[in-house]
Amino acid sequence: xxxxxxxxxxxxxxxxxxxxxxxxxxxxxxxxxxxxxxxxxxxxxxxxxxxxxxxxxxxxxxxxxxxxxxxxxxxxxxxxxxxxxxxxxxxxxxxxxxxxxxxxxxxxxxxxxxxxxxxxxxxxxxxxxxxxxxxxxxxxxxxxxxxxxxxxxxxxxxxxxxxxxxxxxxxxxxxxxxxxxxxxxxxxxxxxxxxxxxxxxxxxxxxxxxxxxxxxxxxxxxxxxxxxxxxxxxxxxxxxxxxxxxxxxxxxxxxxxxxxxxxxxxxxxxxxxxxxxxxxxxxxxxxxxxxxxxxxxxxxxxxxxxxxxxxxxxxxxxxx
Amino acid sequence: xxxxxxxxxxxxxxxxxxxxxxxxxxxxxxxxxxxxxxxxxxxxxxxxxxxxxxxxxxxxxxxxxxxxxxxxxxxxxxxxxxxxxxxxxxxxxxxxxxxxxxxxxxxxxxxxxxxxxxxxxxxxxxxxxxxxxxxxxxxxxxxxxxxxxxxxxxxxxxxxxxxxxxxxxxxxxxxxxxxxxxxxxxxxxxxxxxxxxxxxxxxxxxxxxxxxxxxxxxxxxxxxxxxxxxxxxxxxxxxxxxxxxxxxxxxxxxxxxxxxxxxxxxxxxxxxxxxxxxxxxxxxxxxxxxxx
Numbered sequence: 001x002x003x004x005x006x007x008x009x010x011x012x013x014x015x016x017x018x019x020x021x022x023x024x025x026x027x028x029x030x031x032x033x034x035x036x037x038x039x040x041x042x043x044x045x046x047x048x049x050x051x052x053x054x055x056x057x058x059x060x061x062x063x064x065x066x067x068x069x070x071x072x073x074x075x076x077x078x079x080x081x082x083x084x085x086x087x088x089x090x091x092x093x094x095x096x097x098x099x100x101x102x103x104x105x106x107x108x109x110x111x112x113x114x115x116x117x118x119x120x121x122x123x124x125x126x127x128x129x130x131x132x133x134x135x136x137x138x139x140x141x142x143x144x145x146x147x148x149x150x151x152x153x154x155x156x157x158x159x160x161x162x163x164x165x166x167x168x169x170x171x172x173x174x175x176x177x178x179x180x181x182x183x184x185x186x187x188x189x190x191x192x193x194x195x196x197x198x199x200x201x202x203x204x205x206x207x208x209x210x211x212x213x214x215x216x217x218x219x220x221x222x223x224x225x226x227x228x229x230x231x232x233x234x235x236x237x238x239x240x241x242x243x244x245x246x247x248x249x250x251x252x253x254x255x256x257x258x259x260x261x262x263x264x265x266x267x268x269x270x271x272x273x274x275x276x277x278x279x280x281x282x283x284x285x286x287x288x289x290x291x292x293x294x295x296x297x298x299x300x301x302x303x304x305x306x307x308x309x310x311x312x313x314x315x316x317x318x319x320x
Numbered sequence: 321x322x323x324x325x326x327x328x329x330x331x332x333x334x335x336x337x338x339x340x341x342x343x344x345x346x347x348x349x350x351x352x353x354x355x356x357x358x359x360x361x362x363x364x365x366x367x368x369x370x371x372x373x374x375x376x377x378x379x380x381x382x383x384x385x386x387x388x389x390x391x392x393x394x395x396x397x398x399x400x401x402x403x404x405x406x407x408x409x410x411x412x413x414x415x416x417x418x419x420x421x422x423x424x425x426x427x428x429x430x431x432x433x434x435x436x437x438x439x440x441x442x443x444x445x446x447x448x449x450x451x452x453x454x455x456x457x458x459x460x461x462x463x464x465x466x467x468x469x470x471x472x473x474x475x476x477x478x479x480x481x482x483x484x485x486x487x488x489x490x491x492x493x494x495x496x497x498x499x500x501x502x503x504x505x506x507x508x509x510x511x512x513x514x515x516x517x518x519x520x521x522x523x524x525x526x527x528x529x530x531x532x533x534x535x536x537x538x539x540x541x542x543x544x545x546x547x548x549x550x551x552x553x554x555x556x557x558x559x560x561x562x563x564x565x566x567x568x569x570x571x572x573x574x575x576x577x578x579x580x581x582x583x584x585x586x587x588x589x590x591x592x593x594x595x596x597x598x599x600x601x602x603x604x605x606x607x608x609x610x611x612x
Contacts (some may be wrong), residue, residue, distance in 0.1 A: 039414060051448040119335055120335070138530075150576070
């Protein structure tokens with residue numbers, strides 16, 4: 001009896017410190033989680049955060065042999081130069097035009113394709129179509145660039161076809177600026193429309209079938225059903241896809257442009273990313289090139305944050 | 321009901337035809353390049369090859385596979401893809417598991433999450449990254465192709481969402497049996513997440529196999545080029561100075577049929593994993609993208 005009461009006293013005495021004990025034990029347990037995160041944290045710090053600090057060279061007359069510390073500071077000179085010359089502004093324009101056309105095409109083409117595919121009743125046919133149209137997404141622009149350059153040459157398969165069917169002169173697709181832009185936009189849509197449709201197909205599968213049944217009872221035909229049930233149901237996901245791609249409006253597609261273009265179309269085809277590469281890595285103008293990159297990163301950051309906010313506000317979309 | 325109306329039947333015929341044409345448009349370029357690669361030199365150069373080989377021969381393949389530069393790049397790509405996928409998946413799994421915990425059980429989660437997500441929104445860009453790699457003396461090493469891309473924030477998000485859907489009871493049962501977090505991850509979470517892990521691994525493999533730009537800027541010696549970079553210089557840039565020494569190699573390498581064969585070998589691994597990839601990926605993407 002006495003024994004147990006001592007135990008009780010001890011228990012009461014130790015009660016106030018109990019949460020602390022539990023807290024420290026919990027900390028000790030969760031430190032495993034910190035250790036698991038460590039490799040990713042280190043790699044991210046080294047390869048993502050350290051380069052961010054390297055952006056100081058955008059405000060320097062950077063000389064590789066002097067490094068960040070000794071290179072002289074020149075303030076906003078690089079930025080003034082970027083916005084003062086016509087050639088440089090042209091690069092920004094090209095980026096916006098090409099990316100803008102891709103945003104529009106990249107929203108409409110997958111949407112229409114998803115709607116058409118949704119009307120297919122034969123499962124085997126549907127699966128076959130899907131298998132084929134998703135495929136280009138997984139091939140790199142090196143491979144596709146190689147194929148397209150071959151097919152789009154003045155004697156290539158596409159010109160042979162056009163000459164035979166339309167009886168026109170061969171078109172110099174990759175050597176003329178305006179045609180180059182068309183090729184870039186069309187080939188991007190070609191590569192991605194199938195894959196982009198996945199998200200719309202998923203949304204279509206989620207529409208409540210009783211809505212269609214009710215509409216049929218009311219005598220709505222398929223077109224009316226699409227117009228008043230399917231499309232309105234897709235509006236949230238369209239807003240998400242559209243706003244998120246607007247957030248990327250300064251990414252006109254380095255891989256693609258770099259693998260398709262040549263000196264003949266620099267004036268209409270050069271985008272910010274290819275420009276940064278040519279001026280920075282090839283010509284060695286690190287400071288100016290970093291300034292262009294910084295401009296793009298800052299504008300891109302603002303756009304992406306705004307896009308996520310808009311997607312959250314209008315379509316309740318979150319990535320977490 | 322509407323399936324029986326005449327106008328819907330007309331639409332259906334039109335629809336099936338259009339979708340078949342779209343499928344063909346996605347396939348024809350690949351078939352064409354395959355046909356060129358199996359054709360004789362003369363008809364290929366005269367642009368007489370459409371969708372079927374003319375004067376069938378496998379010369380282009382035997383020449384390609386006899387080119388030691390091509391084989392060396394192929395090997396670099398295999399090593400890069402294998403090692404890179406393995407390392408990336410280990411890092412991604414280890415990061416996704418803690419981040420999938422409830423905030424009540426792991427308070428610091430929020431800080432970590434923002435630490436990673438911020439890198440999706442803002443980055444230093446090409447030039448500071450290039451200078452960093454130079455300063456780290458990583459030029460011409462295999463590591464430059466593997467480590468910088470190992471932390472794929474997007475893959476972490478997909479996987480942590482998958483982990484979140486694992487029933488809580490499984491984890492609680494493991495804890496009661498005395499398992500710690502690490503043990504629970506290995507013995508409970510990994511086995512039930514194999515579909516997601518397989519999907520992400522395949523994505524990582526495809527990414528490594530297709531990646532060419534890092535090879536181009538960080539490898540000053542063409543002997544370290546992965547296959548994608550090799551193909552980029554030969555087929556797209558048509559720059560033979562870096563990869564060919566002997567004149568007879570130059571002759572072989574610039575042939576249209578050889579280029580087509582190289583393109584086809586370059587995409588063959590993708591075509592091989594594609595059927596497996598396709599089974600999984602739709603689910604994986606939808607998990608990450610559509611939230612109710």
